[in-house]
Amino acid sequence: MNATGFSWTRVGAILRKELREYRRNRFVVVTTMAVLPVVFILVPTIELIAIRTSLSGSKLNTRIGLSLVYMLIIPAVVPSVLAAYSMIGEREQGTLEAVLITPVHEEEMLIGKAFAALLPALAVAYAVFGVFLAAVAAFAQPAVVSAVLERSHLLVQLLFTPLIAGWSIWMGIAISTRVSDVRAAQQLSVVANIPPAAIAALMSLDVITPSLGLALGIAAGLLAVDGLAWRVVAAMFDRERLVTGRR
Amino acid sequence: MTRTSGPDAGRRSAGGGPALVVEHLSKRFGERTAFEDVSFEVGYGEVFGFLGPNGAGKTTTVRALGTLVAPTSGSAVVAGIPLSMDNGPAIRARISIMPETPGLYMRLSVAENLQFFAGLYELDAAEARIEGALEAVNLSGRADDTCGSLSKGLRQRVALARALLNDPAVLFLDEPTSGLDPVATREVHELITSLRQRGVTIFLTTHRLEEAERLCDRVAILNTTLRMIGRPSELRELLFARTLEVRTGAPLGDPAAVFGGLPGVEHWERTPSGSYTLTVTDPDAAAPGVARALVAAGSDICSIAESRHSLEDVYLQLVAEDVEASRG
Numbered sequence: 001m002n003a004t005g006f007s008w009t010r011v012g013a014i015l016r017k018e019l020r021e022y023r024r025n026r027f028v029v030v031t032t033m034a035v036l037p038v039v040f041i042l043v044p045t046i047e048l049i050a051i052r053t054s055l056s057g058s059k060l061n062t063r064i065g066l067s068l069v070y071m072l073i074i075p076a077v078v079p080s081v082l083a084a085y086s087m088i089g090e091r092e093q094g095t096l097e098a099v100l101i102t103p104v105h106e107e108e109m110l111i112g113k114a115f116a117a118l119l120p121a122l123a124v125a126y127a128v129f130g131v132f133l134a135a136v137a138a139f140a141q142p143a144v145v146s147a148v149l150e151r152s153h154l155l156v157q158l159l160f161t162p163l164i165a166g167w168s169i170w171m172g173i174a175i176s177t178r179v180s181d182v183r184a185a186q187q188l189s190v191v192a193n194i195p196p197a198a199i200a201a202l203m204s205l206d207v208i209t210p211s212l213g214l215a216l217g218i219a220a221g222l223l224a225v226d227g228l229a230w231r232v233v234a235a236m237f238d239r240e241r242l243v244t245g246r247r
Numbered sequence: 248m249t250r251t252s253g254p255d256a257g258r259r260s261a262g263g264g265p266a267l268v269v270e271h272l273s274k275r276f277g278e279r280t281a282f283e284d285v286s287f288e289v290g291y292g293e294v295f296g297f298l299g300p301n302g303a304g305k306t307t308t309v310r311a312l313g314t315l316v317a318p319t320s321g322s323a324v325v326a327g328i329p330l331s332m333d334n335g336p337a338i339r340a341r342i343s344i345m346p347e348t349p350g351l352y353m354r355l356s357v358a359e360n361l362q363f364f365a366g367l368y369e370l371d372a373a374e375a376r377i378e379g380a381l382e383a384v385n386l387s388g389r390a391d392d393t394c395g396s397l398s399k400g401l402r403q404r405v406a407l408a409r410a411l412l413n414d415p416a417v418l419f420l421d422e423p424t425s426g427l428d429p430v431a432t433r434e435v436h437e438l439i440t441s442l443r444q445r446g447v448t449i450f451l452t453t454h455r456l457e458e459a460e461r462l463c464d465r466v467a468i469l470n471t472t473l474r475m476i477g478r479p480s481e482l483r484e485l486l487f488a489r490t491l492e493v494r495t496g497a498p499l500g501d502p503a504a505v506f507g508g509l510p511g512v513e514h515w516e517r518t519p520s521g522s523y524t525l526t527v528t529d530p531d532a533a534a535p536g537v538a539r540a541l542v543a544a545g546s547d548i549c550s551i552a553e554s555r556h557s558l559e560d561v562y563l564q565l566v567a568e569d570v571e572a573s574r575g
Contacts, residue, residue, distance in 0.1 A: 013366025017352070017359075024354035098350030098409070101313050102367040103340040239335075240316045244276070244307075 010104050014112025015119075022082075022120065033120060037074055037128045044070040045132055048148065049139045064147050069201045071129050071157055075165035076193040079121035083172025084185040086113040087242065092182060097243050106237040110230060114169045121165045129157055155215055160196075163222040167196045170229035177237055180245065196222060264327055266291045266417050266448045267312065272321035274307055281307040285321070285473045289417070289450060294443050296463030297452040298558075300566060303469045305452040306347070309419045312450075313344045326416035340368065343415035347422040349406035353395035357386065357405050360394055361412060368413040380408040384438055400431025407438060411447075418442070419450045424458060436462060460558040474565045483556045488513075490554040491530055491537060493523040496547030505544045509536050524554065 022029065044067030051063055090096035099109070136148050147153075171192035172185070179185045199218060202208045267289040274281040282304030289295040299305050310316045312325050314335035323330035326341040351360050358377060365373035381387050384404040394402060403423065410418055420439070424432040439462050442449060453459055459466050460479050467476040475482050498521060499505055506515040506525060511533035514526040527533040530553040541548050 007369060009369045010367050013363055016366070017355070017363040020359060021352060021354055093353070094348040095350045095352060097315070097344075097346045097348075098364075098406070099367070100315055101339055101344040101346070102364060103336040103369075104367050105336060239314075243310060243315045 006105060007108060010108045011112040011115070014104070014109060015115050018086075018113060018116030019119070022116075033078070033124055036077060037124050040070045040074050041128050041132055041135075044068070045135045048136050048144055051141060051144050060144065060147060064144070064153070065201075067132075068148075068153055068157065069197075071125070071132060072160060072164060072197060072201070074125040074128055075121055075161045076168045076197045077190065078124055079117040079165045080168040080172045080189040080193055081186055082117040082120070083113070083169040084176050084189040085182060086117070086173050087176040088179060088182050088185050089176075091180075091242065100239050100243060106234045106239075107230070110173060110234055110237065113173060114166075114230070117169045117172070118162070118165055121169075122162055125161045125165070129161070152215070159215060159219045160222070163219055163226060164193070164196045166226035167222060167229070168193050170226060170233055174229070174233045174236060177233070177242065264324065265289060266293070266326060267295075267450065268324040269312070270322050272308070272311065272323055273319050274304070274311055274316060275319045280304075280471055282469060283472050285469065287467055287473065287476055289448065291416075291448050292446045293465065294439070294449045294451060294463045296459035296466035297450060297469060298454060298456065298459055298466055298562060299452075299469035300454060304471055305454075305469055306421055308469070309344060309421050309450070309452060313342060313419060314338050340413065341415065342417045342419065343410035343413060344419040345406050345410040345421060345423060347425050349394075349402040351394040351402055351405055351409075354393060356391050356393050357381070357397075357408075358390040360405065361409055364409050365412055370412060376412055376414075377408075380411045383411055383441070384408045385434075398431070400427055400434060403427060403431065403435060404438070407435070411442075415447075417448045417450060419452075421452050422454070423451070424453070424455060432458075456557065456559040456562055466558070468562060468565055470566060470569050474569070475561070479558045479561075482558065482561045488526045489528070489530055491525040491527055491534060492550070492552050492554050493525060493537060493541070494521075494549040494551075495523070495541065496549055499523075499541075499544065499546055501544075505540050505546070506537070509533070509540055511536065 022033075047063060047067050051060065087096070090099060133148065137145050140148070168189070172189035175188045175192065176185045179188065199208070208214065265288045267287075269288070270286050272285045273283045275283075285304075285308060287295075297305050297308065307316060311318045312323060312330065314330065314332055317332055318330070325338050328334050328338050328341065330338065352363070355363070361377045361380065362373065365377060370376050377390075378387070381390060384407050386401070386404055386408060389397070389401065394405060397405065407420075407423070410420075423439070424435050427435065436458065439449060439451070443462070451459065451463060463479070465476065465478050466482065468474045468482075498517075502515065502517065502523060506512055506523070511528050512525050513528065516524050518524055525533070525537065534551050534553075538548060538551055541551075
């Protein structure tokens, strides 16, 4: 038994437990993993299929950018709902103390919870984006299709989806360790997603010109923030406060 | 001041030290004192009862010893490891705490719950350990049941199985029968008795005095400060004089002439129910003389019995003393 060092076995145990719980929780599966993505896929797809070829270049870009913003809302919203529930949910169902009295380290618990929110979020976000691209390719005008499949758009989507999800998860978990109500945690974590989503939106709308260098620079910044957030949230993790509700 | 009876330190392990050594431990939350200046030792293989009214600091003491809350002052050694938050993972690996609420994932099965915790303890041969723990709590046939479908008593048993997974050096049971019906309570008592027979060191917090009296080798009574510690029988003797209860067919004409001057009888008084309470140094030695004196006085003896004070009497006496003291 390795009680003192960081253990991926314990991270794996947390990850497996979380995923099992998601599968058994119809509310999470139906609302977070199904309803929200469907809403976010319908509007932008219809929007792009309805575009006529006579639309000017700048207007076309704006419409496409707006549609792609919808795709980036998924990695912001889906994991934030899961992450915001992570600690406060354990406390509400009375399981938190039972977990905290095991040798689990703060970092292990946090990374396990984070992966458990990240994996389904990435799966849903990339699946939705894939369906969106397929629908656009099948039903939209050729000019729209070639604009949507532009390298910069794909890069923003592929690169920023996990990074926005990471930010969203750490914000959600941080809030979840400090508040005492699930709904408050979920609402606050949605608000906390505004900054990275705004950057991505500005790039999708071409307000910030999404050059490869800029995209990579911002992505590297977000990656550093995500990595730092793990440590910051671990430092904020206070067993005593979580168990007793006070310090 | 703590009143102590008998050897304070419990049994010691082959390695030398007791399972728990607590010295002047205190915990404050801001202005509120949860517990203060608590000192005691618990030996390996001992069942140690920690009694006290609601809010006395029992659960906070357990949490402090389990490194869930940081003590404000004092020191402790838990399962051979000095108590500190840095030693938290090592201490938590060697002990188990069963909190008052079972803390189970209701959507997961019994086996899935235990698999999760076995993973957190990084147990080798986890499946065999899980089987063993379920067997110990008589739940072998319920491994695939979801915890949400179990009764409260069965959930408590699952929580106990979880607490046994890591073969703890010290098992803390925090109010294990709270909210259980009499049948489930008896089942939990039987489980604790069987663990005791297996030599598991148990730290049992409860406010059910008959539970402590029945299960514990020694008890400590906490009411923010530690009030008493010792074997239940010794605590009774510390607090209460030993007495004989004498019931006669009719009131004695001159009780002072009957009881006065009898060897071993220090004091007597008539109770409102018409019987007599005799304060004695040794009930067994005094009873024959009392019987002879009553026969000589021509009295019909209905019964002569030693008065038995329960642990509840001890507890209520101490709590009453605290209430009295707080009134100043």
